[in-house]
Amino acid sequence: MGMTNTPTAAPVSPAGAADPSRWLRVHHPRASAAARLVCFPHAGGTANAFTALSAALPEDVELLAVQYPGRQDRRGEPCAQDLSELASGVAQALAGYDDRPLFLLGHSMGALVAFETARLLEERGTVARLFVSAARPPAQDWQEPDLSLVGDEELTAGLRRLGGIPEPLLADPEIAAEILRLLRADHRALLRHRCAPDTRVAAPVTVLLASADPKNSLEQMADWARHTAGGHEVAALSGGHFSLLERPGESAPPLTRRIREDLARPAAAAASAAPDAEPLADLVRELMMEGLAGRTPRLSTDLTALEAAAGEVMAPEAFAYVSGTAGSGATGRANRTAFDRRQLLPRMLRGTRRTDTSVTLFGQRLPVPVLLAPLAAQQVAHPEGESATARAAAATGVPMVVSTFASRTLEEVAGAAGDHPRWFQLYLPSDRAVGESLVRRAEASGYGAIVVTVDATHLGFRPAELDSGYSPFLRGTGIANFTGDPAFRAGLPADADATQAVLRWAQISTDPTLTWEDLAWLRGLTRLPLLVKGVLHPDDARLALEHGADGVVVSTHGGRQLDGGVSSLDALPAVRAAAGADVPVLMDSGVRTGSDVVKALALGADAVLYGRPYVYGLGLDGQRGVEHVLRCLLTDLGLALALTGCASLADVGPHLLANGDRR
Structure with missing residues (x-):
């Protein structure tokens, strides 16, 4: 899904990264951006799916779009056999991107890849927040059919009902065949994915839920709370399953608001921890x-x-x-x-100029x-x-x-x-x-x-x-x-x-x-x-x-x-x-x-x-x-x-x- 003949964006190659050019695309470079939003496509999707969203983001947020193997400029590579393979590749490609806060966003199947990538990246402590769009939680049965058993006409009709792909693309036999090939390959990886019910990321999770999405409901999204130790919230979008991609102007505000609020917190914390601060005496x-x-x-x-x-x-x-x-x-x-x-x-003379009152309960x-x-x-x-x-x-x-x-x-x-x-x-x-x-x-x-x-x-x-x-x-x-x-x-x-x-x-x-x-x-x-x-x-x-x-x-x-x-x-x-x-x-x-x-x-x-x-x-x-x-x-x-x-x-x-x- 989302396949076009549009040329792919330029690969990105920061110093020290493990060959990121295979995995990451930047549509609108923003050298002075304060944060990066890494976006993971849906099944059958490509990095181009996030071009419009990239343009809709403000200048202080740079979008990096993930390109899975087996499509567009990576067509010569085999498609991934499972989602952990994709997560591992993206996590390695992001090794050189620790100079600014990283936010991850996954759409549909991409949410699971983003979740698994966050788990790997958190070993380095580099994920500020995880956004998941139009996706059920990772331990839940997505109830997806085996697309190898679904004929081309039936599958194409289903894509039309779901939306997200312009009709001229589905009407082109060559492009439609490529879309179905990628969709089936990605679904095979999705069906193999397994996640334990108690698997969590430390980062907070924001669930982006479209009001008219026929595949997902608020009740199904509730289980995302079980997969994070950092808190969970739901942000409502209008439209259907592909609202995030089809209405980027409406999707960008909740993303950028949350990113900017998260960016402000470390600065406030750093200010309160400055050497000349005396937090115990503030109210007095x-x-x-x-x-x-x-x-x-x-x-x-x-x-x-x-x-x-x-x-x-x-x-x-x-x-x-x-x-x-x-x-x-x-x-x-x-x-x-x-x-x-x-x-x-x-007790006296213990040098306790400031005290740490934080406590960990149930992983939070x-x-x-x-x-x-x-x-x-x-x-x-x-x-x-x-x-x-x-x-x-x-x-x-x-x-x-x-x-x-x-x-x-x-x-x-x-x-x-x-x-x-x-x-x-x-x-x-x-x-x-x-x-x-x-x-x-x-x-x-x-x-x-x-x-x-x-x-x-x-x-x-x-x-x-x-x-x-x-x-x-x-x-x-x-x-x-x-x-x-x-x-x-x-x-x-x-x-x-x-x-x-x-x-x-x-x-x-x-x-x-x-x-x-x-x-x-x-x-x-x-x-x-x-x-x-x-x-x-x-x-x-x-x-x-x-x-x-x-x-x-x-x-x-x-x-x-x-x-x-x-x-x-x-x-x-x-x-x-x-x-x-x-x-x-x-x-x-x-x-x-x-x-x-x-x-x-x-x-x-x-x-x-x-x-x-x-x-x-x-x-x-x-x-x-x-x-x-x-x-x-x-x-x-x-x-x-x-x-x-x-x-x-x-x-x-x-x-x-x-x-x-x-x-």
């Missing part, structure tokens, strides 16, 4: 300079004071919902007491060991709800865990978060079709993990909510992921009103009959990392792992479920011991300050989920309030690490705690 210095000008912060920097401040501005029933705990509040108090009871031992490097906990119905605190929180999380570099009971759909929150890391928290409904639909939507929207909550199959006895007679859900807030779900809507009458939707939500939203076997069912449903949230007993940690969990979250649900229960921090060491050293263990409940985070890490947590304070910030000042809370927390965390002599999280351990505080 900023606030002190504001003080010299007579200005004080809109919100207190005392993160333990935000609850009282939010209580002054939030509606009483909304504040009762957010702040309330179970029964007498004993578990909530125990969560804070557990942190207060433990003391950190400072996160900037901080803090994720926003999945708090439901955030619209009770602010009209923008989770969308404002997602923007604040992205602005401060804190990953977000989005609740099933969010007041905005998971797709809306994903849109607000952009390409920032995010996980999806799941309350498994009693209607399994709805549960599966929620998981599939999370996969398609770029969520990097599923966090299934197991400690709320029965609602805790919460006097603050009961005394006010207030439930946001029964008033339609916090059920957006259900009312917008096709499987949920399928269970409603066609003319169902809001009341009927709420009643159905109340019937199926949680399932008190859940057992560990249901976790095994969920494990079989998705390849995303799966965490179990609400574990406090070491035996439950073992059972979670036995039934397919990849990690656990030690949690008391913020003290909102069982009154008089053990605190999360006290339960953490035993759960860590039961899970083993290599299993990600997170914790929440009671975390308020940067020192609290360090104490949790010292007792065995890999990261913490941070809850109520950011919602108080949301209620006090919307997105700006959440950003303020998170900036304060992360500054406090960095300083706590530095003052205990830790240059990175690898230095944190039980030795940071005073004697008797390590249990």
